[in-house]
Amino acid sequence: MDSIVVTGGAELSGEIPIAGAKNTCLKLMCAALLSEEPLTLTNVPRLSDVETLTTLLESLGTEVASVQGGNSLMLSAADITNMTAHYDIVRKLRASFNVLGPMMGRCGEAIVSLPGGCAIGARKVDLHLTSLEAMGAKIDLEEGYVHASAPTGLKGTEIEFPFVSVGATENTLCAAVLAKGTTVLKNVAREPDTVALAHCLIAMGADIEGAGTSEMVIRGVDALHGTTHRVISDRIELGTYMIAPAIAGGSVELIGGTRDLVAALADKLEEAGVEITETDKGLKVNRANGRVKSVDVTTAPFPGFPTDLQAQMMALMCTADGVANLEETIFENRFMHAPELIRMGADIDVHGGTAKVTGVEQLRGAPVMATDLRASVSLILAGLAAEGETVVSRVYHLDRGYERLEAKLQGVGAKVERVAA
Numbered sequence: 539m540d541s542i543v544v545t546g547g548a549e550l551s552g553e554i555p556i557a558g559a560k561n562t563c564l565k566l567m568c569a570a571l572l573s574e575e576p577l578t579l580t581n582v583p584r585l586s587d588v589e590t591l592t593t594l595l596e597s598l599g600t601e602v603a604s605v606q607g608g609n610s611l612m613l614s615a616a617d618i619t620n621m622t623a624h625y626d627i628v629r630k631l632r633a634s635f636n637v638l639g640p641m642m643g644r645c646g647e648a649i650v651s652l653p654g655g656c657a658i659g660a661r662k663v664d665l666h667l668t669s670l671e672a673m674g675a676k677i678d679l680e681e682g683y684v685h686a687s688a689p690t691g692l693k694g695t696e697i698e699f700p701f702v703s704v705g706a707t708e709n710t711l712c713a714a715v716l717a718k719g720t721t722v723l724k725n726v727a728r729e730p731d732t733v734a735l736a737h738c739l740i741a742m743g744a745d746i747e748g749a750g751t752s753e754m755v756i757r758g759v760d761a762l763h764g765t766t767h768r769v770i771s772d773r774i775e776l777g778t779y780m781i782a783p784a785i786a787g788g789s790v791e792l793i794g795g796t797r798d799l800v801a802a803l804a805d806k807l808e809e810a811g812v813e814i815t816e817t818d819k820g821l822k823v824n825r826a827n828g829r830v831k832s833v834d835v836t837t838a839p840f841p842g843f844p845t846d847l848q849a850q851m852m853a854l855m856c857t858a859d860g861v862a863n864l865e866e867t868i869f870e871n872r873f874m875h876a877p878e879l880i881r882m883g884a885d886i887d888v889h890g891g892t893a894k895v896t897g898v899e900q901l902r903g904a905p906v907m908a909t910d911l912r913a914s915v916s917l918i919l920a921g922l923a924a925e926g927e928t929v930v931s932r933v934y935h936l937d938r939g940y941e942r943l944e945a946k947l948q949g950v951g952a953k954v955e956r957v958a959a
């Protein structure tokens with residue numbers, strides 16, 4: 539298995555291009571199942587998660603053609619020939635559970651494997667299922683699979699989510715666009731990924747009001763048509779690379795980044811003493827000299843501080859001047875990176891959902907192990923600031939969500955190398 543070796547101490551300078559958003563792209567790919575006509579996506583990130591979902595969609599009968607060297611995908615679901623999303627794929631990629639809503643909308647039938655456990659928490663899918671039931675679907679769980687059916691089609695209704703779920707909002711939205719009548723969804727996710735999905739569905743002929751607010755009204759239509767849609771910039775990749783110069787020192791321009799995608803992070807970085815400027819091409823992040831100041835962070839649904847940037851922010855706080863309390867409110871077990879950071883000399887005390895991070899003057903390189911996608915990149919970031927070499931193993935986690943990570947960091951002067959085992 540490959541490792542990534544980071545030699546700390548280099549100041550960063552230059553530009554990093556931000557790729558299309560993984561989480562947006564995956565949901566848009568699932569939405570292709572809603573139409574007989576092709577959906578073309580541009581600005582598609584080259585990630586193993588995209589390849590995994592491609593395999594799943596192909597197994598359902600979708601033709602997926604890669605154009606422009608993989609930067610665009612044309613997905614054509616003229617016929618859905620197989621109703622089963624198999625465990626082998628769904629367990630590798632939880633987002634593949636989001637074929638359920640589109641298949642129910644289009645076919646009124648789907649058999650989708652339950653995703654199973656996950657390193658960061660239980661990650662239940664009960665809200666996905668109860669909302670489909672509220673729309674008239676019959677749901678049975680058999681041998682680890684969800685068997686969903688609505689032989690006479692789904693019916694619009696009012697659904698209030700008890701808490702915000704990105705995946706459940708998106709699955710229900712996709713089911714509702716082809717349901718009979720009007721669906722009102724309350725307490726929905728306002729994540730840019732969810733809004734982008736709604737905009738793509740509207741371009742395909744769906745009737746959706748309220749995307750980006752906490753209530754969406756969806757009037758069912760008979761069919762959706764094809765369209766071409768550009769995937770928005772990846773706000774988590776953007777946020778990760780904003781933290782890179784903050785932790786390593788230097789100045790980096792993030793091409794294609796916009797402040798609205800990462801406002802909660804940008805505010806916190808400024809509070810910590812990092813300079814952020816909007817430019818014609820993106821966002822410039824500069825940490826001129828000295829350590830950043832500690833800042834407290836609580837994760838929350840958008841527009842709050844993203845849970846997907848908590849690990850990276852923790853790495854930064856490990857080197858900050860002062861004490862930071864990081865509170866994780868979205869996932870119950872998302873501090874797996876803390877013991878690894880402690881191996882690098884960090885001072886972190888985890889109590890329940892809060893990590894108290896007392897900044898140290900210098901982290902030291904160490905062999906560390908990646909546990910999930912965002913945890914692994916936090917170790918790379920910590921390595922940029924550490925004295926000596928940090929060797930991050932299990933980097934397949936990184937390849938799921940960061941396109942050309944080493945090349946992008948090398949491009950701004952970081953000493954980062956992939957070593958084949």
Ligand code: UD1
Pocket residue numbers: 561562564632633659660661662663664665666667702703704705706731845846868869870
């Ligand atoms: C999505 C993102 C993920 C991000 C998360 C929160 C994708 C592919 N993934 O994940 O990167 O960290 O949003 O911003 O878009 N829950 C339930 N029952 C449900 C659904 C969710 O209890 O039916 C819980 C989850 O266990 C979690 C919380 O609700 O504790 C939020 O999860 P959710 O917003 O659904 O996250 P995902 O869509 O899985």
